[in-house]
Amino acid sequence: DTAVSQTPKYLVTQMGNDKSIKCEQNLGHDTMYWYKQDSKKFLKIMFSYNNKELIINETVPNRFSPKSPDKAHLNLHINSLELGDSAVYFCASSQGTGGYNEQFFGPGTRLTVL
């Protein structure tokens, strides 16, 4: 009965490859997010979707392309991976976009680019 799940949990790949991370939430939330947490543990928002529509895009390189097939899923595809993409990527969801809503995070995907 995991609330927010992500796959894979670990991803090790070579520079230049293309990879995807999947996220699903079973909380019935309208809003989903992708965050990146780098090696210094700084957590930065990348994207936010509400009811499958993109509402936040925080100056992320266009090698990163989120896709929301329905409001319970938000996937992240990364093209031409670079060393600097190594980080933990967290998916999260909340009920609505109102700033007063708690965000629920997935367990994270630890991406290592060699």
Added chain:
Amino acid sequence: RKEVEQDPGPFNVPEGATVAFNCTYSNSASQSFFWYRQDCRKEPKLLMSVYSSGNEDGRFTAQLNRASQYISLLIRDSKLSDSATYLCVVNVNAGKSTFGDGTTLTVKP
């Protein structure tokens, strides 16, 4: 200047101590405020929301000072299990949360 700033610590305190963290934010239009907790190699989880009137949850007390644009978290009677990174979160626009860089707390026996 960062939108949200926290003292990174680390704070090393003995069990039973009282410890306080502060967080400042730069945007006076900020609407809502939270403290999240993140354990090592785990995801962040909501600890508590922060209300203008201040709020308490057991050993944890959160305060908001809009005039000075800071929020605080006070932990009384620290337990070993309180060891974690505490993240201050500020929301300005709908759908966007800005996380502070976190304050690391280690409670020692």
